[in-house]
Every structure is written in structure tokens, then in C-alpha cells.
Amino acid sequence: MHVGVPREIKNHEYRVGLTPMAVAELIAHGHQVSVEADAGLAIGYDDSAYRAAGARITDARGVFEQARLIVKVKEPQASERALLRADQVLFTYLHLAPDREQTEALLASGACCIAYETVTDQYGGLPLLAPMSEVAGRMAVQAGAGCLEKARGGRGVLLGGVPGVPRGKVVILGGGVVGSNALAMAVGMGAEVRVLDRDPQVLRRLDRQYGNRIQTLFSTSVTLEEQLVEADLVIGAVLIPGAAAPRLISRAVLARMQPGAVLVDVAIDQGGCAETSRATTHAEPTYVEEGIVHYCVANMPGAVARTATQALNNATLPYVLALANKGLAQALREDRHLLAGLNIAHGRLTNGGVGEALDMPVQGLEDALETLD
Structure with missing residues (x-):
């Protein structure tokens, strides 16, 4: 699978979706990775480190045009949402409940969006949050x-x-x-x-x-x-x-x-x-x-972006690998905890809490799974 890592553009957000070490892990599993130029520069991960890990360095449009799986940190901003396509998976923090504008834009994109903050674990916790x-x-x-x-x-x-x-x-x-x-x-x-x-x-x-x-x-x-x-x-x-x-x-x-x-x-x-x-x-x-x-x-952790990025990658990398190795539908069927992270699927809202907060209709996760094949 082709994985894309854009540079975060939210105000004073210096974290990055994947470190060079995480990129190297994906490359070792046979995947391609595109990283936007200077995505990790502010926290000590320059483009040469990503190239050494096997990534291709490109601009934001190149990342979104080439990748099937987009890995970010913060919710996509308006210019990024405009680049999303229906054949893509977005994996990032979304926090949709207070954000109708973002929710409507992601629904309109047709992309499948998995929110870090609603992925669960066997202990009832939220491992990516x-x-x-x-x-x-x-x-x-x-x-x-x-x-x-x-x-x-x-x-x-x-x-x-x-x-x-x-x-x-x-x-x-x-x-x-x-x-x-x-x-x-x-x-x-x-x-x-x-x-x-x-x-x-x-x-x-x-x-x-x-x-x-x-x-x-x-x-x-x-x-x-x-x-x-x-x-x-x-x-x-x-x-x-x-x-x-x-x-x-x-x-x-x-x-x-x-x-x-x-x-x-x-x-x-x-x-x-x-x-x-x-x-x-x-x-x-x-x-x-x-x-x-x-x-x-x-985005408080953005102020200590190097520490935060390393801690986040430790938690997210196994899920990124599962999505890249197995594809979206199989990864979600095999991991009900990852399925809990699915908030939007092909124009349908799938998270009950978000639906209640925004007074929007919600499609059940099981029904959503049927649309992913």
C-alpha cells in the first residue's frame, strides 16, 4: 500500500504522523511511503532521514495524490480536506463532536476516516488517545x-x-x-x-x-x-x-x-x-x-512535539501496519477495537457519540463494514 504523511499545518503543530523509524518499518513490509518536504524538520527529523528510511519526499498535493492511506496527527484543515478522495483512508485525531464543518467536509469527501481517539483496547481503554x-x-x-x-x-x-x-x-x-x-x-x-x-x-x-x-x-x-x-x-x-x-x-x-x-x-x-x-x-x-x-x-502536546511524536508513533504504528498489510476491510474485521475508531465510511457517519452531538444520522459499524469491500 502507498502511505502518505503530510506536514501538519495547524497553528504551531510540529508533530508528524510517522517518524523515520516508523517509515523504515513500513518499507520493510513492502509498502511505499511519501512524506511531505520538511514534515518533521522542526523536531529533528529532516528530509534526509526520511530518504534514508526509504521514503519519497514530495509536496502536499503529491502526498494526497499518491497515497491510499493518509497518516496524520491533527484533524485535516480545510485545504487538506479538499484533497481527500473516496478511495482513501484517513488515520488521525479527528474530534468530530464539536466540529460540524469538518464532519460535513469529510462526509462529502467519501473517504473512510478512522479517529485515533475512539480506537479501543481489550481493557476498555483508548490506546491511541x-x-x-x-x-x-x-x-x-x-x-x-x-x-x-x-x-x-x-x-x-x-x-x-x-x-x-x-x-x-x-x-x-x-x-x-x-x-x-x-x-x-x-x-x-x-x-x-x-x-x-x-x-x-x-x-x-x-x-x-x-x-x-x-x-x-x-x-x-x-x-x-x-x-x-x-x-x-x-x-x-x-x-x-x-x-x-x-x-x-x-x-x-x-x-x-x-x-x-x-x-x-x-x-x-x-x-x-x-x-x-x-x-x-x-x-x-x-x-x-x-x-x-x-x-x-x-493541541497542547504540539508544544513538546518531539516527545509527543515518539510516544504517539509507539502506539499507532501497529495499527498503521495492520491497515497497510491487510487493507481497510480485513483489518477492521479482524480487530473490533480498530473498527471502533471508524467514524466516517464513504459518506456515512458511523460514530454514535458524534451523531448525537451533531444531530446527524448514524450508520451502524456492521453495516458500514459491508460497504468497504
Whole structure:
């Protein structure tokens, strides 16, 4: 199969779909790979490294014209969506639930689109979302701590405090992969940390791990409001796979928070968990509403692109190989977890969460499989 790797063009996105090592693996399996010029240059993978791995270097149009399988990192931008064809497979993060424009364009393309974030595993996890969730969770506290500095609009609070001065209060909404990694960083920085979740098993796991260094709380509307109004830093780490994030923080509650407090909404890829959240970029990462600094960058791991690319490739390469070696239909039939990643198939939406969020009709995955032969 011919595999294509375009250069990411989203604002300050430096990750790349395949590293030279991953390309070499595909070449060893008898596949062809086209990589857009300078796709990995910003993170130390220059064109010569890709050529040495066996790839052909071309421009964006060349990648899309030649490849049957397009491997990316972020959702295709408008100029990229215009290049997609009905005989192609797109494998990338999509986050369609809050993005009607992208969804309609991908449906119109006729391509089959597999979203990293809805591929599952035998343990009930999301193996292709997990590595970036780990990165984003760890970055969230780092970013939030910086935003708390007075010069950046924050309260002027040091999360770890100093002797004789209270520590900063961090409230984490959700104890999954993002929340657990944010928790590790916040505890490491010496903050006073509280984690809210609605799953008692998650709370027990975190309590066993951290003991009295943190406080775990079952999330109710009353408890949530009580914690938010006292917080210096709030990390939005909630996730409903494939669906829009629940809006847990209303504008009214936000207005009661301490002026200069910070919200890092990691759930922004799925629409955000606050009524006031809207996607930002690394170029302009923050804005202030109701006196609260909002950090809502939709591609946070792009800031640590080399680490993030390597972690992502470790997770995605086995699936890329399966798609290239077996073809789309056979790969999906043999791996029901990969099938869960199919969001769009030949003009039909196949993910229930996205359909519910956008009020669009959905074709069942089994029916979609029949159209792939």
C-alpha cells in the first residue's frame, strides 16, 4: 500500500504522523511511503532521514495524490480536506463532536476516516488517545502554573508555596488518564490537590496511590461549585469517548471563582467542559472571561512535539501496519477495537457519540463494514 504523511499545518503543530523509524518499518513490509518536504524538520527529523528510511519526499498535493492511506496527527484543515478522495483512508485525531464543518467536509469527501481517539483496547481503554492524554495532563499543570503568574494575568500564586505561606489549590475534574497525569505533576510541585470524579473505583485507586497527600471527592454539582470557588488552578480533564465533553462549569459559577484563577481546559478538543471555553492556539493560548484566565489550546502536546511524536508513533504504528498489510476491510474485521475508531465510511457517519452531538444520522459499524469491500 502507498502511505502518505503530510506536514501538519495547524497553528504551531510540529508533530508528524510517522517518524523515520516508523517509515523504515513500513518499507520493510513492502509498502511505499511519501512524506511531505520538511514534515518533521522542526523536531529533528529532516528530509534526509526520511530518504534514508526509504521514503519519497514530495509536496502536499503529491502526498494526497499518491497515497491510499493518509497518516496524520491533527484533524485535516480545510485545504487538506479538499484533497481527500473516496478511495482513501484517513488515520488521525479527528474530534468530530464539536466540529460540524469538518464532519460535513469529510462526509462529502467519501473517504473512510478512522479517529485515533475512539480506537479501543481489550481493557476498555483508548490506546491511541492515552499517550497524548499523558502528555497533555502533565503539561496542564505546567501551563497552569505559568498562567498563575501575575504578569500573565493570574493571581500571583506559587503552586508549591513557601514556608509560612499556603500552597496553591489545584482542582482536577476527572481522574482518568489526563487527570491522573495532571495529579502526578501537581503533587510533585507541592500543590494542595483535590480530584473530583463520579467513579468510586477511580477515587479509590487515586486514594490508594497518594493517601493523604491529596483529597478525593465524589463529583456532584454542589461539591463541584464548592471546590471551584476556592481553586487557584482548575484542570478540566473529563472525557466521554467520541462525544462532546459535558459542560460542568457554568458562567455563573465561573463568576464566583477567585479573580485571576486559571482554568486549563484539556477537554477543549471535545468542545470543553466550561460554558466559557473556546479553542485557542499556542500563538495566543489564553484569554480572560469573568476574571478567570482560560488556557484552551486544542493541541497542547504540539508544544513538546518531539516527545509527543515518539510516544504517539509507539502506539499507532501497529495499527498503521495492520491497515497497510491487510487493507481497510480485513483489518477492521479482524480487530473490533480498530473498527471502533471508524467514524466516517464513504459518506456515512458511523460514530454514535458524534451523531448525537451533531444531530446527524448514524450508520451502524456492521453495516458500514459491508460497504468497504
